[in-house]
Amino acid sequence: RNTIHVVGGGLAGSESAWQIAEAGHHAVLHEMRPVRGTEAHHGEGLAELVCSNSFRSDDPNGNAVGLLHQEMRTLGSLILRAADRHQVPAGGALAVDRDGFSAAVTAALEAHPNVTIVREEVAGLPPEAWGPCIVATGPLTAPSLAEGIRAITGADALAFFDAIAPIVHRDSIDMDKAWFQSRYDKVGPGGTGADYINCPMDRAQYEAFIQALVDGEKIGFKEWEASTPYFDGCLPIEVMAERGAETLRHGPMKPVGLTNPHDPQVKACAIVQLRQDNALGTLYNMVGFQTKLTYSEQVRVFRTIPGLENAEFARLGGLHRNTYLDSPRLLDATLRLKVRPSLRFAGQITGCEGYVESAAIGLMAGRFAVAEAEGRALEPLPQTTALGALIAHITGGHILDDVPEEPGEETAEALVKAPAKPRSFQPMNVNFGLFPPLAAMPRNETGKRLRGPEKAMLKRQALTDRARADLSAWIAGTVPQAAAAE
Numbered sequence: 001r002n003t004i005h006v007v008g009g010g011l012a013g014s015e016s017a018w019q020i021a022e023a024g025h026h027a028v029l030h031e032m033r034p035v036r037g038t039e040a041h042h043g044e045g046l047a048e049l050v051c052s053n054s055f056r057s058d059d060p061n062g063n064a065v066g067l068l069h070q071e072m073r074t075l076g077s078l079i080l081r082a083a084d085r086h087q088v089p090a091g092g093a094l095a096v097d098r099d100g101f102s103a104a105v106t107a108a109l110e111a112h113p114n115v116t117i118v119r120e121e122v123a124g125l126p127p128e129a130w131g132p133c134i135v136a137t138g139p140l141t142a143p144s145l146a147e148g149i150r151a152i153t154g155a156d157a158l159a160f161f162d163a164i165a166p167i168v169h170r171d172s173i174d175m176d177k178a179w180f181q182s183r184y185d186k187v188g189p190g191g192t193g194a195d196y197i198n199c200p201m202d203r204a205q206y207e208a209f210i211q212a213l214v215d216g217e218k219i220g221f222k223e224w225e226a227s228t229p230y231f232d233g234c235l236p237i238e239v240m241a242e243r244g245a246e247t248l249r250h251g252p253m254k255p256v257g258l259t260n261p262h263d264p265q266v267k268a269c270a271i272v273q274l275r276q277d278n279a280l281g282t283l284y285n286m287v288g289f290q291t292k293l294t295y296s297e298q299v300r301v302f303r304t305i306p307g308l309e310n311a312e313f314a315r316l317g318g319l320h321r322n323t324y325l326d327s328p329r330l331l332d333a334t335l336r337l338k339v340r341p342s343l344r345f346a347g348q349i350t351g352c353e354g355y356v357e358s359a360a361i362g363l364m365a366g367r368f369a370v371a372e373a374e375g376r377a378l379e380p381l382p383q384t385t386a387l388g389a390l391i392a393h394i395t396g397g398h399i400l401d402d403v404p405e406e407p408g409e410e411t412a413e414a415l416v417k418a419p420a421k422p423r424s425f426q427p428m429n430v431n432f433g434l435f436p437p438l439a440a441m442p443r444n445e446t447g448k449r450l451r452g453p454e455k456a457m458l459k460r461q462a463l464t465d466r467a468r469a470d471l472s473a474w475i476a477g478t479v480p481q482a483a484a485a486e
């Protein structure tokens with residue numbers, strides 16, 4: 001029996017400790033509450049839900065988070081077991097009685113003979129003498145530990161603020177209106193000269209858009225967020241719009257160096273650019289569009305952009321306090337810190353987003369730690385599964401290291417006073433854009449190629465079926481090498 005330490009008894013750390021204990025090893029779980037609190041937690045229970053009580057869709061057929069639920073149940077998740085037992089009615093969503101849920105997780109871990117819970121703050125990096133350790137301290141990691149992590153990873157490796165621009169599924173963009181082109185056709189490192197998707201606006205569309213940004217409903221900053229460093233570094237797009245009607249068309253929406261092949265004679269008043277967000281090329285982010293608009297306003301306002309009328313958003317924009325690592329650079333394929341492999345990371349600090357995703361990464365970190373303690377190599381999870389796709393997002397399997405930069409962007413970034421180097425890695429919920437594309441697009445019974453909602457539905461179902469088959473093969477130990485490494 002090996003001892004593995006886990007720091008942080010939230011969604012991820014509780015799940016890691018459970019996986020370790022269930023595998024017959026000793027988990028020592030260090031949780032600082034109630035000795036020290038965070039700005040968002042209120043109680044002292046493990047796995048406290050800090051905001052909503054929903055684990056989102058529980059539909060395992062054609063919904064990525066529902067599929068993730070199912071995979072976690074298959075792998076013996078404590079978080080899903082407690083959620084299922086404390087479910088409250090919420091249509092197709094899995095919502096829970098938050099107190100009952102947290103109490104169930106706490107009781108299960110307290111009662112487990114292989115778990116020791118220590119209520120203390122781990123101030124600074126966990127000591128080397130502990131040996132293998134999982135750090136799962138979440139978006140509100142206590143400052144001295146965050147400083148310790150920064151000291152060994154470098155100042156730009158740990159972010160304290162998310163400035164997120166919306167991310168759109170590539171196949172929902174109308175390319176009869178939009179087009180591929182880099183500004184001045186510039187070929188950057190790894191680029192082709194046609195790396196961006198461009199959406200043009202005429203004067204009337206631009207003015208209406210600026211007005212919609214100014215009038216749109218916004219979410220306020222919480223008091224403790226407003227005092228966080230880096231707030232100055234990321235100006236929401238609506239704040240830029242408020243500075244004057246022309247500001248955006250001289251900043252992130254400037255129309256220079258681009259020619260619309262659908263209408264070459266007409267000069268656009270403004271152009272929205274979208275940049276490839278993952279190596280698969282399935283997701284594109286809206287350059288410079290970090291925002292505090294509410295989610296429903298973002299969908300309404302951004303769908304007025306020509307070419308984005310039917311846009312499906314993989315994630316919407318936001319700005320909030322969040323401590324997370326530049327994981328694709330720092331972590332190996334089993335979530336270990338490359339510069340100190342005895343430390344493994346799990347949960348939101350790795351750059352996943354959401355309760356379910358945090359617990360999912362906790363589950364896998366626990367399993368990786370167990371395999372290592374037992375001297376076994378754990379076959380990599382196929383990236384075609386929801387768990388595997390999420391791990392690939394975090395550890396860099398899908399992320400472009402060298403996102404091509406355009407000369408115009410520096411001006412846009414100077415305008416928004418962004419941190420020196422743009423981050424290509426952003427936290428993300430699980431979504432089908434993180435899955436490798438299907439080898440062939442599904443067709444209906446008549447063999448016809450599909451379009452619109454019917455195509456999207458069949459595609460999601462096919463991705464789900466593939467994920468199920470590949471997870472079963474992985475569990476049975478029969479997953480082909482090629483699928484595991486896909």
Ligand code: FAD
Nearest residue numbers: 008010011012032051052122137138142347348354355358
């Ligand atoms: P946490 O659940 O936060 O767990 C981390 C634990 O580590 C905490 O218990 C903390 O006390 C402890 N800890 C921290 N530092 C130390 C230390 N040095 N020593 C010992 N213990 C330590 N996601 C959703 O899906 N839905 C939402 O509605 C939602 N709302 C959110 C609202 C806010 C304000 C925030 C900040 C995040 C929200 N999230 C939400 C995002 C995210 O899913 C949750 O934060 C989730 O709890 C992350 O899980 P975790 O295990 O990584 O971290």
